[in-house]
Amino acid sequence: MVLVALIAEAVGIFLRRPLGILLKAEKGIERSDFWSAYTRVVLVLIPAACALLGFPTSLHLDPVLTLVQELRWGLAGLLIALGIAGKSLQIPPPPRRVTPYVPPVVPPPPGPAR
Numbered sequence: 001m002v003l004v005a006l007i008a009e010a011v012g013i014f015l016r017r018p019l020g021i022l023l024k025a026e027k028g029i030e031r032s033d034f035w036s037a038y039t040r041v042v043l044v045l046i047p048a049a050c051a052l053l054g055f056p057t058s059l060h061l062d063p064v065l066t067l068v069q070e071l072r073w074g075l076a077g078l079l080i081a082l083g084i085a086g087k088s089l090q091i092p093p094p095p096r097r098v099t100p101y102v103p104p105v106v107p108p109p110p111g112p113a114r
Contacts, residue, residue, distance in 0.1 A: 005048050
């Protein structure tokens, strides 16, 4: 389970800077700090909880298979956590700027020369 928590923390560290820049630009500094902390907690707790699903119930299991099963559940939890964080941090796209219609300029007909 420690390995799952380390992998999840590495993902959180990797996403810290881009996520902070994105959130500060879109949601403000105070909200950015909250959502950054929320994301870091979700990215660690959900994979750890899912890794507990793969925790062995018997003492006579192969340790390698036990580790693989915990990693599998932990990484599945990490994907779920990334989905939850992405959904909660979903930022609407900027509004499309529509250029106003400008009718074509028709040159005046040629008049008599002066």
